[in-house]
Amino acid sequence: MPFNLLVLSCLLYVAFLFAVAFLVERRAARGRLGWLRSPLVYTLSLSIYCTAWTFYGAVGYAARSGLEFLTIYFGPTLVFIGWWWLLRKLVRIGRQYHVTSIADLISSRYGKSNLLGVIVTLIAVIAATPYIALQLQSVVLSFGVFASAAPDGSRPLDPGQTAVWVAVGLAFFTILFGTRNLDAREQHHGIVTAIAVEAVVKLVALLAVGSFVVWGIAGGVAEVIAKIDAADLSAWQVEPGRWTGLIFLSAAAVITLPRMFQVMVVENEDEGHLARASWAFPLYLLAMSLFIVPIAVVGLERMPAGSNPDMFVLTLPLAEGQGALAMLVFLGGFSSATSMVIVESIALATMISNHVMIPLWLRLRPGAAAADDLRSVVLMARRLAIAIVLALGYGYYHVSGGSAALAAIGLVAFLGVAQVLPAMLGGIFWRGATRTGALLGLLTGLVVWAYTSFLPSFGPGAALSEAVFTQGLFGLSWLRPQALFGTQTMDPITHALFWSMALNVLAFCLGSLFTFPGPVERLQGAAFVNVFEGSVGPQRWARGQVDPEALLGMAQRILGEETALSFFQDAARSQGKEGFLPDPTPTFLDQLETRLSGSVGAATAHAMISQLVGRATVTVEDLMAVASESAQLLEYSTQLEAREAELTRTAGALREANEKLTQLSLQKDAFLSQISHELRTPMTSIRAFSEILTDGDLPPEAVMRYGRIIHDEAKRLTRLLDNLLDLSVLENGSVQLNLGLASLQGMIDTALTAARQTRPDRDFLVVRDLPSEAIYLKTDADRLTQVFINLISNARKYCDAARPELRIVVRQRAGRVTVDFIDNGKGIPKDSQSLIFEKFARLTDANRAGGAGLGLAICREIMTSLGGAVAYLPGQKGAAFRVTVPLRLERQAA
Amino acid sequence: MRRPKPPLFLARAPYRRRRLRDAARLLPVVGIFLLLLPLLWTPDSRVALRSGDVIYFFLVWLGLIGVAAAFAPGLRGGDGTDDEED
Numbered sequence: 001m002p003f004n005l006l007v008l009s010c011l012l013y014v015a016f017l018f019a020v021a022f023l024v025e026r027r028a029a030r031g032r033l034g035w036l037r038s039p040l041v042y043t044l045s046l047s048i049y050c051t052a053w054t055f056y057g058a059v060g061y062a063a064r065s066g067l068e069f070l071t072i073y074f075g076p077t078l079v080f081i082g083w084w085w086l087l088r089k090l091v092r093i094g095r096q097y098h099v100t101s102i103a104d105l106i107s108s109r110y111g112k113s114n115l116l117g118v119i120v121t122l123i124a125v126i127a128a129t130p131y132i133a134l135q136l137q138s139v140v141l142s143f144g145v146f147a148s149a150a151p152d153g154s155r156p157l158d159p160g161q162t163a164v165w166v167a168v169g170l171a172f173f174t175i176l177f178g179t180r181n182l183d184a185r186e187q188h189h190g191i192v193t194a195i196a197v198e199a200v201v202k203l204v205a206l207l208a209v210g211s212f213v214v215w216g217i218a219g220g221v222a223e224v225i226a227k228i229d230a231a232d233l234s235a236w237q238v239e240p241g242r243w244t245g246l247i248f249l250s251a252a253a254v255i256t257l258p259r260m261f262q263v264m265v266v267e268n269e270d271e272g273h274l275a276r277a278s279w280a281f282p283l284y285l286l287a288m289s290l291f292i293v294p295i296a297v298v299g300l301e302r303m304p305a306g307s308n309p310d311m312f313v314l315t316l317p318l319a320e321g322q323g324a325l326a327m328l329v330f331l332g333g334f335s336s337a338t339s340m341v342i343v344e345s346i347a348l349a350t351m352i353s354n355h356v357m358i359p360l361w362l363r364l365r366p367g368a369a370a371a372d373d374l375r376s377v378v379l380m381a382r383r384l385a386i387a388i389v390l391a392l393g394y395g396y397y398h399v400s401g402g403s404a405a406l407a408a409i410g411l412v413a414f415l416g417v418a419q420v421l422p423a424m425l426g427g428i429f430w431r432g433a434t435r436t437g438a439l440l441g442l443l444t445g446l447v448v449w450a451y452t453s454f455l456p457s458f459g460p461g462a463a464l465s466e467a468v469f470t471q472g473l474f475g476l477s478w479l480r481p482q483a484l485f486g487t488q489t490m491d492p493i494t495h496a497l498f499w500s501m502a503l504n505v506l507a508f509c510l511g512s513l514f515t516f517p518g519p520v521e522r523l524q525g526a527a528f529v530n531v532f533e534g535s536v537g538p539q540r541w542a543r544g545q546v547d548p549e550a551l552l553g554m555a556q557r558i559l560g561e562e563t564a565l566s567f568f569q570d571a572a573r574s575q576g577k578e579g580f581l582p583d584p585t586p587t588f589l590d591q592l593e594t595r596l597s598g599s600v601g602a603a604t605a606h607a608m609i610s611q612l613v614g615r616a617t618v619t620v621e622d623l624m625a626v627a628s629e630s631a632q633l634l635e636y637s638t639q640l641e642a643r644e645a646e647l648t649r650t651a652g653a654l655r656e657a658n659e660k661l662t663q664l665s666l667q668k669d670a671f672l673s674q675i676s677h678e679l680r681t682p683m684t685s686i687r688a689f690s691e692i693l694t695d696g697d698l699p700p701e702a703v704m705r706y707g708r709i710i711h712d713e714a715k716r717l718t719r720l721l722d723n724l725l726d727l728s729v730l731e732n733g734s735v736q737l738n739l740g741l742a743s744l745q746g747m748i749d750t751a752l753t754a755a756r757q758t759r760p761d762r763d764f765l766v767v768r769d770l771p772s773e774a775i776y777l778k779t780d781a782d783r784l785t786q787v788f789i790n791l792i793s794n795a796r797k798y799c800d801a802a803r804p805e806l807r808i809v810v811r812q813r814a815g816r817v818t819v820d821f822i823d824n825g826k827g828i829p830k831d832s833q834s835l836i837f838e839k840f841a842r843l844t845d846a847n848r849a850g851g852a853g854l855g856l857a858i859c860r861e862i863m864t865s866l867g868g869a870v871a872y873l874p875g876q877k878g879a880a881f882r883v884t885v886p887l888r889l890e891r892q893a894a
Numbered sequence: 895m896r897r898p899k900p901p902l903f904l905a906r907a908p909y910r911r912r913r914l915r916d917a918a919r920l921l922p923v924v925g926i927f928l929l930l931l932p933l934l935w936t937p938d939s940r941v942a943l944r945s946g947d948v949i950y951f952f953l954v955w956l957g958l959i960g961v962a963a964a965f966a967p968g969l970r971g972g973d974g975t976d977d978e979e980d
Contacts, residue, residue: 070951074929077955081962082922084915084969225945240933247929279963286955293948 006146006330013331014169017338020197021177021190028189037189037269039276044196045263046281047203049076049254050288051131052138052337053410055202058289060310062296071243073289075250077282083274086255087264089428091274093531094265098598102261102420103351106442108602109427109528110435111521117355117603119442120420124258124351125389126446126454127416128344130409132393133400135337136163140397142333145314146326160398167394170341171387178346179382191342192267198335203287205332209313210291212325213298217316224294231297245494249411252418258347259340266347341390349385354601357381362607374558378600400458411493412457419445419500422508431522431529433508436515441508445500448484453496456481546589546612548581554612555592558599567595671839678720682713723854727839730861737865739889742781744817745773748808751788758793767807775810775817778888783862787870790855791821791881798879799825815887820873822880833872914968921961928954 027034035041054072061069079087099105103124107117140162177190218224254260268274299312307315314333317325358374358381422441426433451473455463464481472479482492484499517525548568555564565580571591572582582588589609596605689706692698698706729735752766777784795806801824809820828836839857856870863870868885904912932947 067947067951074925074955077958078922078925078929081925081958082919084918085922225949228945228948238933240930243933244930247926275966275969278966279959282955282959282962286952286959290952 021194024193025190039273042273043280044199047199051340055336063309071246073285076254083278114603121351131413133397202332253414259343262347352385353381434517437512440511444507445504448500755792799823
């Protein structure tokens with residue numbers, strides 16, 4: 001296959017990736033991402049875990065150490081199928097607090113400490129540099145394979161030059177799509193999609209070459225199995241410590257690798273995607289490693305002795321004359337290398353610019369937060385950081401000369417980033433983890449890792465002298481880098497893992513146990529650990545003396561003019577203000593800080609706002625502890641107050657009820673004595689006269705007279721009992737109303753006629769206005785007439801004027817009709833007006849005409865059940881009663 | 895303010911959801927057990943690579959993925975905001 005064609009297809013492939021990234025960015029800018037934010041893309045983007053190290057190296061690994069390469073995939077598998085433990089929380093925290101990188105996570109968890117951010121950045125850069133060099137090397141190696149396999153073989157290929165071109169190209173691509181803008185959430189849709197495409201390419205390539213090897217060369221699954229059993233690589237070392245250690249190491253790495261954190265947490269669009277990725281990503285890993293062993297076995301069998309097993313994936317198809325397949329594999333390897341480098345350099349650049357460059361810049365120019373255009377400064381810092389990271393990678397590659405020492409660097413890098421694990425897990429699960437603890441743990445881990453793993457990885461005599469290897473540091477034999485404290489039984493990587501992790505965790509725990517966290521740190525800790533409870537907010541700002549205009553100016557320089565303006569406008573509107581300048585309330589400052597931290601990291605955002613808010617942070621910190629306690633006290637006393645108020649209310653209600661009961665009891669007694677009196681009077685006369693009658697020999701006239709008296713008294717009794725019954729029925733509300741349309745005039749006519757029987761001797765003048773009475777009411781006519789009769793009779797009975805006169809006035813307003821009965825008597829004294837509607841209330845006994853004093857009580861009950869009322873109308877120069885009745889009584893109101 | 899006390903006993907559906915979460919938490923533990931089990935198969939630390947080992951590991955792997963895939967839809971619904979603890 002011509003080498004030029006290879007370069008051309010390589011360039012075409014890169015151009016294709018450019019186009020994908022560009023189109024997606026454009027769609028993202030229009031807000032139409034659609035399926036591009038699906039769980040599938042998320043899962044595929046996670047595949048940057050599989051770098052060129054695994055794409056090419058896994059076969060070599062299998063050829064050298066059997067199944068051990070599987071541990072590199074088992075760790076992530078366990079982490080992902082156990083996502084409910086850790087990843088879910090990590091992603092939630094990342095989304096909730098706009099975490100931009102793993103350094104940002106650690107720094108903001110431990111009280112927005114920039115020092116921790118710097119240390120994590122340092123670890124990440126040290127660990128990633130050789131790893132990036134490894135990717136460059138793999139690309140160069142694969143180019144070399146093609147160059148040497150070319151038929152003419154004449155074209156000399158300078159590896160160094162290739163590496164330079166690859167590094168520069170990658171830097172260009174990354175800067176173009178990784179630093180286009182400062183997103184509020186630091187997401188790069190274009191790059192993520194390009195990576196998803198690359199993930200498909202590398203999977204297809206590996207599956208294709210695997211299928212070719214199994215069915216094309218070996219001749220089927222059964223043959224491959226036979227070959228595995230017969231193969232020479234039959235000695236695979238399963239040392240339990242190393243096996244377990246490597247599974248742990250890869251599990252730790254998948255969480256802590258900056259690029260994994262970037263795609264897993266920072267670029268996460270939707271927490272639901274994690275559920276899908278929990279099984280889909282392990283499935284991807286399984287598919288990637290499915291054909292590794294067959295390729296290794298067949299490669300060892302077919303390829304000449306001494307050929308590099310790392311390149312079997314590429315050399316096998318070439319040796320079999322499958323140029324197109326080899327090309328696909330080359331692109332697969334190229335994809336693995338480039339996607340890793342792109343994401344890793346973005347992640348590292350974010351960390352470097354947010355935790356090193358910008359803080360440094362702000363330190364050097366204290367007034368800068370309000371003065372300069374920070375946006376372009378941050379972007380420039382990012383671009384510079386990307387260039388630096390790639391230059392470091394290339395430099396490492398150049399210095400190490402592409403030596404075999406690079407091959408082992410994958411695990412060394414894993415171990416390096418795994419040093420962040422204790423601080424990270426402790427930070428999100430243990431509220432007691434403190435900044436000092438994290439600092440001690442990270443530093444201890446970094447030092448131990450560098451001494452036992454990183455520096456020795458250059459080989460004896462390179463970074464550490466031969467003497468240190470054999471006799472230990474300063475000649476102390478228990479400080480030998482690969483046999484710390486005399487532990488010689490472990491292999492170097494297990495040894496380094498064991499000691500770095502043990503000492504790291506020890507320092508972290510001891511440091512946390514013996515120090516006291518600051519208030520901001522404690523609040524952040526509570527917010528992170530209890531992220532699912534959502535009850536604890538992050539650290540709050542006090543209401544500072546800050547000018548909102550200055551805040552707006554600063555936000556504009558970071559978020560961009562439009563975004564900042566609309567953010568401020570929304571905030572102002574939610575405060576109920578017009579315009580663009582909200583009050584600098586603590587809530588608003590929090591929101592602003594969270595928003596800014598999405599662009600420049602929590603620590604920087606915090607520092608910038610505190611520059612404007614002034615020394616408020618310090619007083620906030622002091623107040624914080626007091627505030628939380630006094631807030632609790634306040635809460636408690638508010639509760640107490642509420643409870644007391646409730647008790648007072650209850651007591652009042654009880655007192656009222658008691659009074660009512662007492663009154664009712666009194667009323668009942670009065671009622672009983674009244675009724676017995678009322679019953680006894682007629683009974684007495686009946687008894688007396690009937691006794692006289694039983695004596696006999698009375699003149700017939702006397703008998704007739706006494707008989708009439710007895711009859712009258714019995715009638716009175718019956719009437720009294722009827723009234724009582726009537727009243728009790730009305731009072732119970734169980735009265736049956738007989739609704740119908742009736743003429744008011746007719747009812748008054750009937751009532752006047754019926755009432756004439758009361759004191760028929762008196763001559764009464766009745767004044768009426770007949771036209772006003774021409775109203776039809778929907779009501780119970782009989783009951784209403786009964787009320788009228790009662791009122792007219794009362795007037796006839798009690799009006800003491802010489803020429804008695806009764807005026808009946810009818811008015812209609814607002815669906816109600818009032819009928820006033822006004823006589824020209826003395827009226828009712830003011831203090832008795834409230835009594836007349838009570839049972840047995842009779843004002844004078846002067847005119848008792850057979851009434852028991854129940855009439856008005858009955859009237860009141862009737863009117864209540866008719867939906868109306870009857871009331872005494874004062875100030876009419878006589879006794880006046882007003883009957884109010886609804887024009888249309890509806891059934892349910894009855 | 896004191897948080898309202900969570901109910902002591904649950905209805906059937908939330909009960910099942912919580913047990914599903916328990917199962918999801920247990921899955922990696924089961925995975926670790928199954929992946930470390932082969933270490934106990936041979937007394938010698940250097941053994942021949944057998945095709946049986948390869949098949950065992952891939953079957954375990956596939957099984958874990960299958961179970962995780964079966965759990966995932968049930969876990970996605972409740973995002974644990976209300977009833978976080980058992």
